[in-house]
Amino acid sequence: DAGITQSPRHKVTETGTPVTLRCHQTENHRYMYWYRQDPGHGLRLIHYSYGVKDTDKGEVSDGYSVSRSKTEDFLLTLESATSSQTSVYFCAIRADPGTVNTEAFFGQGTRLTVV
Amino acid sequence: LAKTTQPISMDSYEGQEVNITCSHNNIATNDYITWYQQFPSQGPRFIIQGYKTKVTNEVASLFIPADRKSSTLSLPRVSLSDTAVYYCLVGDMDQAGTALIFGKGTTLSVSS
Numbered sequence: 674d675a676g677i678t679q680s681p682r683h684k685v686t687e688t689g690t691p692v693t694l695r696c697h698q699t700e701n702h703r704y705m706y707w708y709r710q711d712p713g714h715g716l717r718l719i720h721y722s723y724g725v726k727d728t729d730k731g732e733v734s735d736g737y738s739v740s741r742s743k744t745e746d747f748l749l750t751l752e753s754a755t756s757s758q759t760s761v762y763f764c765a766i767r768a769d770p771g772t773v774n775t776e777a778f779f780g781q782g783t784r785l786t787v788v
Numbered sequence: 789l790a791k792t793t794q795p796i797s798m799d800s801y802e803g804q805e806v807n808i809t810c811s812h813n814n815i816a817t818n819d820y821i822t823w824y825q826q827f828p829s830q831g832p833r834f835i836i837q838g839y840k841t842k843v844t845n846e847v848a849s850l851f852i853p854a855d856r857k858s859s860t861l862s863l864p865r866v867s868l869s870d871t872a873v874y875y876c877l878v879g880d881m882d883q884a885g886t887a888l889i890f891g892k893g894t895t896l897s898v899s900s
Contacts (some may be wrong), residue, residue: 706887706888714894715873715875715890715893716832716875716890716891718887723890726793731889763831765832765888767888771838774835775820775889777832778833778834779831779832779833780806780831780832782829782830
């Protein structure tokens, strides 16, 4: 399995509190992604990164921010958590474009509950 | 990125061949077609990728017609363990900054 770790795996937080989820990789891959998954909505892209300090918005970025200060870590922050952000969050990594293996590898997911 | 359309759900029985078709009418010249599989409580995992004609690996086959406006993922002799959600993605995997958009996928249910 690709070296990708999400933390925490489970978290319960209160509405209005800030929350940070961490994605850590040991593959030195350039691309990192954050998704959320909810019943009936499939997998939706929140933000992604194509290098250190290079990030871009995805399909559902409102209420989320990200940071990537080093290759191995991609942080997702909910500045003020709301109940609508209760979800399962997945991180993914992908190798540089032009390499043979352009498939994405996913972490185990973080189940976040906002009460 | 090219928009994709695939059935929301499919049912099958063990031992049957399952074909899941994905439509991507506005696929671009440099776009590849990639399929992922997701089991409950797990992240998606790569199954197969192709550009044209047919690609086969130990898990599945991918058929792409000449106009590339659709593609079909074929799973031979499915088992209960093939019950999962299958996603079709279309995009230029060599382009810097490519976002991976998954959509809702096709939920395959295999029964005995």
